[in-house]
Amino acid sequence: MKIGIPSSVSLDDSPASASIPEHVEKMTNVRVNPSSTSLTHEELDEARRSKRARIVKDFESDFVTYNIEDDPITFRDAMSSSEAKQWKEAVKSEMDSIVSYGTWVLVDLPLGCTTIGCKWVFKKKLKLDGTVNKFKAKLVAKDFQQKEGIDYFDTYSPVARLTTIRVLIALASVYSLPIHQIDVKITFLHGELDEKIYMDQPEGFVAHGNECKVCKLVKSLYGFKQAPKQWHEKFDKTILAFGFTLNENDKYIYCKVKGDKKFILCLYVDDILLIGSCVEIITETNSLLKNKFEMKDMGGADVILVIKLIRSTDGIAIFQSHYVEKIIEKFGYQNSIIAKTSYDSSVALFKNESGISVAQLRYSQIIGSLQYLANGTRPDISFSVSKLARYTSCPDKTHWGALDRVLRYLKGMVSLSILYGRFPAVLEEYSDVSWISKNSGCNGCSGYVFTLGGEAVS
Structure with a gap:
């Protein structure tokens, strides 16, 4: 089967066919030959096919994100x-x-x-x-x-x-x-x-x-x-x-x-x-x-x-210190210098336009590990991890420097916990937004937190 201009219509005689609309050429990425009145499905498929290099996925390692235990595999x-x-x-x-x-x-x-x-x-x-x-x-x-x-x-x-x-x-x-x-x-x-x-x-x-x-x-x-x-x-x-x-x-x-x-x-x-x-x-x-x-x-x-609970007279504390230690050990940050904060706002992060990634697999594994931690008991790294996750497909040295800082921060804050107290017994919500930031790489960024018992629940 062929698609295109009906054979009964003459390209030479029709005023509407004197020139090919520019947006049609861009859409198909095919230069139409006036002598040809149609394109085959095979020709269209070839035109639409992406030209970027394809990477064969390795399902043994590419999709490991936060498996930090040493349990037997087989x-x-x-x-x-x-x-x-x-x-x-x-x-x-x-x-x-x-x-x-x-x-x-x-x-x-x-x-x-x-x-x-x-x-x-x-x-x-x-x-x-x-x-x-x-x-x-x-x-x-x-x-x-x-x-x-x-x-x-x-x-x-x-x-x-x-x-x-x-x-x-x-x-x-x-x-x-x-x-x-x-x-x-x-x-x-x-x-x-x-x-x-x-x-x-x-x-x-x-x-x-x-x-x-x-x-x-x-x-x-x-x-x-x-x-x-x-x-x-x-x-x-x-x-x-x-x-x-x-x-x-x-x-x-x-x-x-x-x-x-x-x-x-x-x-x-x-x-x-x-x-x-x-x-x-x-x-x-x-x-x-x-x-x-x-x-x-x-x-x-x-x-x-993997979330630990400890009761005390002050309330209930939840933390994942053992999980943090496993992350630090797995990715080799035992001897790293401690960072006081998880993010340096003076460092500009932008999309890697070169298309050449730096240790993309390892970067994605660390991001996966940190996302589970941030979603569990560490809201203090939520912004940092969320921002760095945007560049998982093609990280560069700048992104790696920011990710390195998060891990060094965790090394110094292993036992940080969320302590739910006895009051207030009311759900409170706070939110903020930055519509424009020259260092954000995007037009805006929003954030929120819900607290109950004096600490974050969402």
């Missing part, structure tokens, strides 16, 4: 490490749970069907002081092999916003409310699958005599794209049956009022925070949930999403 790594005994126990515990829940049955692969692979994921759960609390092993399906419309349909993950979690911690401090934490075991095994999915047998647990068989999934499993959705649907149905109501602003917050007793439940995938006006209502809710799901009561919350 099953073989775990079994050959100095902590092999602990990892073997973790793997056995996971497999025992999977088998007890009847997650799959071994069958012959039906004709015309394909299997999805799986792998082991290892993680150390840390205590408040940074020492290992628990070795965790999860069998995870390789979801990138799933096909939309066949292996899954709708997907989402039940994740409460960090802003919401900070607000709840601030309220707990203002009103002296207890905060309990529950860890749901084998979370995604609770969800029922609607689709027919076949999976390879897991490494290290291939059934003897049935090596050629595959796992037909009956229940959901970590890694499946629909697994978080299936888990949340079951949890949501269960918790609403207990008389809880859903918060309209954050769909993973549930509230319950029983006389003069008030209670809030916060869900973050498999971690649950229980905040109530008294310990009795927390204990009651804990018992109700244990009757429906296998879970472990962690007691008073001290670590949430």
